[in-house]
Amino acid sequence: MTFDLIIAGTGPAGLMTANRASGYGVKTLVLERRNSVTDSLMGELVTDNALRFLGVKPDSEFVGNKYSEIVGESLDTGANIRVGEGLLGNSYLLDEDKCQELMRDRAEANGAEFRYRSRVDSVIKEGNQIVGLRYNGDQEERAGLTVGADGSFSRVFKTAGFTHPKWLLSYGVRWKLENCKNIDPNVAYFYVGRDVGLGYLWLYPRSETEINLGIGRVPSSKVNWDALMPMQSVLKKYKDSHPETKNAKIAAVNAGVVPCAGIIPKFTDAGVALCGNAAGQVSSIVGGGVTTCFHAGTLLAKHAKRIVDENDFSAKSISQYEKEYRKTKLASNIKNTGEGMWAISKYAMFNDPIEAAEIVLSQLDAGTLNSLIQGHAGIGDYMALLTDFLPMVLKIGKGYLRSIAVSGL
Ligand SMILES: Cc1cc2nc3c(=O)[nH]c(=O)nc-3n(C[C@H](O)[C@H](O)[C@H](O)COP(=O)(O)OP(=O)(O)OC[C@H]3O[C@@H](n4cnc5c(N)ncnc54)[C@H](O)[C@@H]3O)c2cc1C
Structure with a gap:
């Protein structure tokens, strides 16, 4: 077999997986339907974590800007919350094209091959084992490990037979x-x-x-x-x-x-793993996917190296990536925010979410809001919400209960 690893897609998930796996000596092929890795929407607002995964400095050419304050505001009433650096940590605007080129260049320097204008149609199955990808109608390539990093409408996801009972999309x-x-x-x-x-x-x-x-x-x-x-x-x-x-x-x-409904129930199987949007690895309430893709790609690459070294492409071996991933703090934040977003979407079916947002903007403090959005609110935050903002909680909670009753959530 020419390749150990085939990756579909050159978003942040596919590029980071290719960058890291090729660095470990894994023979890597990347298929991308577009003409290049650039001119796409990788996602740009990130914190220090993303720079750490990329291995770039805040004052480097890969960072386009840095913010000292973020303001949440109502377009209708002007009510706002200002979140300063102390609470937020550092917030950066990436230069997307330069970051994508950086990951591609590193992967190519490590021997990875990129094929553009290569649209993946389906996985190749031999019995229960995925052994590669079909693309552009009549072409195919085989490898021990196939990775679906081909976004929200992943062909790898669909044709390998993964499912997502709770699927909610944000359009941007x-x-x-x-x-x-x-x-x-x-x-x-x-x-x-x-x-x-x-x-x-x-x-x-x-x-x-x-x-x-x-x-x-x-x-x-x-x-x-x-x-x-x-x-x-x-x-x-x-x-x-x-x-x-x-x-x-x-x-x-x-x-x-x-x-934005959280991580899908299962994202590995014999010969195959999903990464990034394809696996629902996105921080749901804010729709932040860059850091979470870098994180998942880094972990997946480490496991790709182990899987190839052990020459064990079984479902059990590949599931170790999934097991380790689910134990991480980022995965638990995604799970929490995914559940939050699912609940909000149900609430919004039958209630006015904008009214709730207005109440939140006018009454909630920035610290609590930040904890809720990032998925690490503790019991203290919820107690504070209940005692300080009982009228707000009752109003939102009543609408939420109604939506549960009607939708059978
Ligand atoms: C409008 C908008 C703004 C955003 N802003 C931010 C932000 O500021 N910060 C942040 O952290 N996140 C942001 N995100 C989220 C972030 O962009 C995504 O979560 C992230 O890009 C997902 O990366 P991915 O690699 O999983 O998938 P994608 O970025 O979707 O990449 C998938 C790749 O696969 C390719 N592909 C798809 N199908 C095939 C196929 N059949 N064959 C071959 N190739 C294929 C695509 O061309 C693409 O290159 C934003 C998202 C949107 C929509």
Whole structure:
């Protein structure tokens, strides 16, 4: 066999797996349907963890900007919460293209092969064992370990027979704007509001004249979704109604989809493993997938080395990646936020999530909100919520109970 490992996809999950596995001497092939690793939406707002996984410094060319403050604000009422560096830790805006090229270059220097314009159709199965991938209709390549890092609509996931009983997607669009005016490059914004729906609009400055303006939204039901203004219209409305962006030029448009109901029940089997969006390894409430993909790819690469060394591609051997992954703190945060997001989506089917968001923005302190979003809220946070914000909890809780009753959650 020419390759030990075949990876479908060059998002952050596939690139990190290729980068690390090839570094361990694993013979790696990467198939990507696009023309290159760049010009895509890798995800850009990250904390120190992502830089550590990448092995780059905050002042390097791979980091486009750094924020000292993040503001959560209602587009409708202006109510806001300001989260400073002390609570947030460091927040960076990656230069996506440079980071993707870095991982590709490292992998190629280690001997990995990249094939572009290579659209994966299905896995190749021999009995219960996955032994490679079919792509571009009539081509195929075999390896002991096949990795599906091909995103939210993964062909590897589908054709290897994985399932996701709780599947909830967040849809996103991002504009890169140039020629903006009077932007404070130190402050990033998250906005909620009626036009946005169940999700948020974000503004990440790249400099005093350049920003990334995006929107991510979860459909709570078809009726609710159809009633909303289209996502690009929300961006246009924001752009046209703010003097800083009114005359800005749209330099690039990217769109993508992120799973946000947590990690899928099983993501390894004989000869195959999933990584990144394909496995639901995304921090659900904020839709953050870069660090979680780097983390999963790093772990998977370590196991790929062991699996190849032991020449054991059985389901049991590969499941050790899954077992170790599920024990990590990041995995437990994803699980908690996934359950939170699932509950919010059910709540939003029958209640007004924007009203709840307004209450949260006007009454909750930034520390508690941060803990809830990141999935590490402790019993103390919940007790504080119950005692200090009983009216709010009752209001949101009543709506939540109603949605449980109606939807049978
Ligand atoms: C609008 C938006 C903004 C975001 N912003 C952030 C952010 O600021 N910070 C953050 O942490 N996260 C962010 N995310 C989330 C993050 O981008 C994703 O979680 C992350 O990119 C997932 O990486 P992945 O490698 O699993 O999949 P993807 O990035 O989706 O990569 C999958 C790759 O597989 C390829 N592929 C797909 N199908 C096939 C096939 N059949 N054959 C061959 N190749 C295939 C695709 O072309 C792609 O290159 C954002 C997401 C969206 C949609």
